[in-house]
Amino acid sequence: MKLPLSLLALACALSPLAAADRPNILxxxxxxxxxxxxCYGDPLARTPHVDALAAKGMIFKRAWSNAPVCAPARTAIISGLFPPSLGAEHMRSEVAMPAGAKMLPQYLREAGYYCTNNAKEDYNLTKPGQVWDESSAQAHWRKRPAGAPFFAVFNAGQSHEGQVYRRPHQAVLDPAAVRVPAYHPDTPEVRRDWAQYYDNVSTVDAVAGGHLRDxxxxxxxxxTIVFYYGDHGPGLPRxxxxxxxxxxxxxxVVHFPPKWRHLAPKEYAPGAQSDRLVSFVDLAPTVLxxxxxxxxxxxxxxxxxxPHQVDGPAYLHGFRGRMDERYDLVRSVTDGRYIYLRNYWPHVSQGQRVRTQFQMPTTQVWRRFFDEGRANDAQSIFWREPKAPEELYDLHSDPDEVRNLASAPEHRVALERLRGEARAHAARIRDLGFLPEAEIHARAGRAAPRDALATDAAYPFARVVAAAETAAGGDPGAVPQLQAYLxxxxxxxxxxxxxxxxxxGPAATQAMREGLVAALEDPSASVRIAAAQALARHGAASDLPRALDTLRACADPTRTSAFAGIAAMNVIDELGERARPLLGFVRGMExxxxxxxxxxxDYVQRLKGIVLExxxxEPAPTGRKKRN
Incomplete structure (x- = not known):
């Protein structure tokens, strides 16, 4: 039965997608x-504009970025998907989105929204066509067509990590007033960096105030419904x-004017503080x-x-993959009180030498304290190798996360519950991060990793994760199982x-030597690189030349890939003097x-410079400088 045009027009006018009935979103x-x-109770903060927004809106007390660095965090925001499920957890990895998937603004533009971004994108995903109506430093909701609702993003960079150590700086907050976290040493350098961070937060608050006035x-x-959020935690180490x-x-912080109060979270009230657990993967479905x-x-x-809001999750999930040029593999989960971290690379410290991070005075003085034996136990956790395979912290009694309760019998129930949730979450999203980055790209080719690795034939998830759990568990009795994995x-x-x-270490490497030597010829570059590292670091002197030959071949991105090159150059750097025979190769490498x-x-180039230093x-200048 066909409806008369007059009835169709009336239906469209009453539709929730009708322009007059759709909110602007800022x-x-x-x-x-x-x-x-x-508005979060920090007595040192001077943030009057966002505080005023919170007073008439609502804050979420337990909101998480899913990643502690910008590009993977923004990947979760723009996609509504956990980056490890996409093969996109590694910094600026640029993988393809699954077939048929779109970025948030594309759905909105199809529905008639004018979408602008001013201006940072920095996704770990290649864009599937035009995403924004405009994405630039000039993008603004003012340019929208008459009558169109807008979705507009304004990003303030004045609080970025690089601004914390930018000098000269005219201090506003007295460094003597700051609270130094238990994990940082109490030094003038640390206090100055924290004070400057607070000053920078005041600056971005003023920027937000300007947009609200406009x-x-x-x-x-x-x-207009307004959201205010930061893209991850403070730009200081740890x-x-x-x-x-x-x-x-x-x-x-969210604010719903009276006109749109019916769209607000069910617990919304002016000045309220929500206990709901929220993370960045929730932003895209919420805006839709x-x-x-x-x-x-x-x-x-x-x-x-x-209208499509649902109950909140019982847990929030985070992750850490490659941070700039350095690899790690960590998964974290919180229920709002406890936080659990599973370290699948316990052999590297929390405080790996990421070049950008080491430009900060806090990092430099903190590392010096540790090297000189002046750091206390809480201040040493960041630098220790190996780090604990599992960490559990009670955020109520230990907000600085320095007392690991993973081995405490009285917290065993919480440990097992969160451990189980971390594993269940990995299975639910089919976490691709248990494969090395180079392996993800080798298997996926130019296809989207989530599509290419969707079957157990392409990625036997349960077997790979079981091997990762065994490897990272540290049990010396697991050597026979590890040998079988080879x-x-x-x-x-x-x-x-x-x-x-x-x-x-050496005992396991010696026991597995035959298999490790054979692994130097493995078809997978990732396996070859790991075998070379084990033999060069823990094997006999006679194993070193072959291990270095393997690293030389794998580090050349024209013979393997940029991702294998990053991994191999990390090993060359970690080996120090043992890798000196490769200096000539590194000097002239492509x-x-x-x-x-x-x-x-860019990360291969950066690591080349680090090894030469x-x-x-003196490394050759690259002419490129990136914020991250």
Whole structure:
């Protein structure tokens, strides 16, 4: 039966997608900015504009970025998916999105929204077509067509990590007034950096205030739902890049004017503080819900507002993969009180030498304290090798996360519950991060990793994760199982067999020597690199030349890939003097993989410079400088 045109017109007018019935949505974001704000109870913070927004809106007390660094965090925001499920957890990895998937603004634009981004994107995903109507430093909701609702994002970079150590700086907050976290040494350098961070937060608060004034001056405040959030924790070491609460917890403030109060979270009230657990994967489905669009079933987040809002999760999940040029593999989960971290690379410290991080005075003085034996136990955790395979902290009694309760009998129930949730979550999302980055790309080719590795034939998830658990568990009695892994048909399992030897040291490496030597010829570059590291670090002197030959071959991105090059150059750097025979090769090596996006080649170039500096040589200037 066909409806008369007059009835169709009436139906469209009453639709939740009709322009007059859809809210404008404004996102005000800031970089490297945790919940150090007045509205979150911090007495040192001077944030009057966001505090005023919170007083008439609502804050989420337990909001997490899913990653403690910008690009993977923004990947979760723009996709509504956990980056490890996409093969996109590694910094600026640029992988393809699954077939049919879209980025948040694409759904909104199809529904008639004018979408602008000013200006940072920095996704770990290649864009599937045009995402924004405009994404630039000039992008603004003012440019929208008449009558169109807008979704506008403004990103403030004045709180970025690089601004914490930018000098000269005219201090506003007295460094003597700051609270130094238990994990940092109490030195003038640390106090100055923390004070400057607070000053920078005041600056981005003022930027937010300017955008709110513009909205009001245009007469749009009553028509616009406003979000304010930071993209991950503070830009200081042990916050940024670390997937604990200090690196993942962010401010999230929302304001719904009376006109749109019916779309607000069910617990919303002016000045309220929500206990709901929220993370960045929830932002995309929430905005779609506010626009009257049912979130796609494939999205892994949960809408917390709008007609499609659902109950909140019992847990939040975080992760850490490659942070700039350094690899790690950590998964974290919180129920709001306890936080659990599983370290699958316990042989490296929390405080790996990430070049950008070491430009900060706090990092430099903190490392010096540790090297000189002046750091106390809480201050030493960040630098110790190996780190604990499992960590458990009670955020109520230990907000600085320095008392690991993983071995405490009285917290055994909490440990097992969160451990179980971490494993269940990995299975639910089919976490691809248990494969090395180079292996993900080798298997996926130019396809989206989530699509290419969707079957057990392509990625035997349960077997690979079981091997990772065994390898990272540290049990000396697991050597026979690790040896069996070396003969597995899947290179991901073989990789973890090799890593188990590396993590256990000389005894395991000697016991597994025959298999490790054979692994130097493995078809997988990731397995070859790991075997070379184990033999060069823990094997006999006679093993070193062959191990170095393997690293030389794998480090050349024109023979393997930029991702294998990053992994191999990390090992060369870690080996120090044992790798000196490779100096001539490193000096003249090619750093461009023509099949890989340039941002990943940049990390090969960076590591080349780091290795040359280690051996007392001056690296050639690259002419490139990136914020991260």
């Amino acid at each position: 996102w005000l974001t800031s970089e490297d900015h945790g919940p150090q704000m007045g 909205l009001a001056a245009a007469g749009l405040a009553d028509d 916050s940024k890049r670390w997937p604990g609460d200090s690196g993942l917890r962010v401010p999230l 819900s506010l626009a009257g669009i049912a979130p796609p079933a494939a999205m892994q987040g949960r809408a917390f507002a709008g 003969k597995d048909a899947d290179s991901g399992v073989r990789y973890w067999g090799v890593m188990g030897a590396l993590m256990r 750093v461009r993989d023509p099949q890989t996006p340039s941002r990943n080649n 280690r051996f007392g040589e």
